[in-house]
Amino acid sequence: MRLSRYFLPVLKETPSEAKIVSHRYMLRAGLIKQASAGIYSWLPMGFKILRKLENIVHQEQQRAGHIPMLMPTLQTADLWRESGRYDAYGPEMLRMKDRHERDMLFSPTAEEMFTDVFRSNVTSYKDLPLTLYQIQWKFRDEIRPRFGVMRGREFFMKDGYNFDLTKEDALHAYNRHLVSYLRTYERMGLQAIPMRADSGPIGGDYTHEFLVLAETGESEVFYDSQITDLTFGDREIDYDDVAQCQAVLEEFTSRYARTDETHVEDEFTAQVPEDRRRVARGIEVGQIFYFGTQYSDKMGAMVTDENGVRVPVHMGSHGIGVSRLLGAIIEASHDDKGIIWPEGVTPFHCGIVNLKPGVAEADEACDALYKSITALGLEPLLDDRKDSAGAKFATMDLIGLPWRITVGPRGLKNGVVEVTCRRTGESEEMTPEMAVGKIARIYGPHVGADLTQPMPQRAFHTWM
């Protein structure tokens, strides 16, 4: 993309309503514009990042064998009356009437919808296990939205629902989600720690929240410092291997890690040596639940087991706050000049700054770099505007592309361009060909090779 043809309304000054760094930088970098309290328009570059995050979530969910679909945002009250949540939910649920005076709502979550789809189509244990999910806009009418997209009213969220014959099977689904979530966050350049969480009104003993450590986090967290040494890396995972998924869960959840909701100081001090005890703040970016037959009982989601007995299915639900992740990533990765995007989610893979647009050799060198990088399957952002060097660098630093190639007559005279790492600020001069090679090597692990396959041994009879 050429900046002269893009739409990137950056701000030099910070709008006064933005209090935390991610909100300030999202506004200044031209990612979002507030439409009303807790509701945002996604400007082109913000939308691009949102789509990147969405794609990563899709890929990792499908790799785990989970099946994507899409539910309506506007739903009638009927199903919600069936589960009892229409009355239980309170004013957080945005309610409205259609022209026929029917009670409608903007979905804040979708247990009822998914359970209804399941019960209408699945009747035998042979069709299990099954995990359906969506990535869709949700609405919760928060009393006081704040912190930009970190706590909006409208938010983009992945929500998935597993349907299993037994509790053991459902717990495997729980583990599978934990593993896939660890992979997902790590691809986004985040370390998200699974912490024992409060199940809240949804009930059930099995629930973990995933928290990204950040000073501005909404939750206080207590953990064993050994946890932050754990990484998922590129280990091979067979999502159908029950023991393997269980082992990962144990590896990542055996040490003390809790939010303030479940923290018990005595257990903390008993289990963790003093030099490894950490108290910090965290941003919640996901949560997994096993809740048993709560919804299947109420809504009649039953299957016939191998003895011919109709039994309610065991369920769980699992969420990732996709729009919130933009804020979380920025909170975890920025400096005083702006955002620093991890390579896995950056809106453009590298910036090319033409210091002298209009000068033939600079224009030609930039065009050649642009074409070579595009040919690698990568997207460069070329700043070809006639503006001062300082202004261009400031914009590039603000929007946070992890790599920048600076092209000017001074360097070209010696046959070199400058490659700068946004994170470290280190620059290196090299030929344009070497610069392209460097960018190619950096992004090698992040492009291509994203194979996704559903679980091989399951055949669902209405799945076409």
Next chain:
RNA sequence: CGAGACGUAGCGCAGUGGUAGCGCGUCUGCUUUGGGAGCAGAAGGUCGCGUGUUCAAAUCACGCCGUCUCGACCA
């Protein structure tokens, strides 16, 4: 929802009863160009909305709406 603050140009702000301002940004032209350049010119405002007080309201009073902060609540 309780308490508090604030709504004036795209953004940041000044203007406390007498013709609507400043900085940044934007646009035009020229000169510039290795870390948010210079000169000249220009565009851009129902002063959140309504009612009232007054000869006169951005300014005072009342009501409403919106936004933000702290708390409670939440992904």
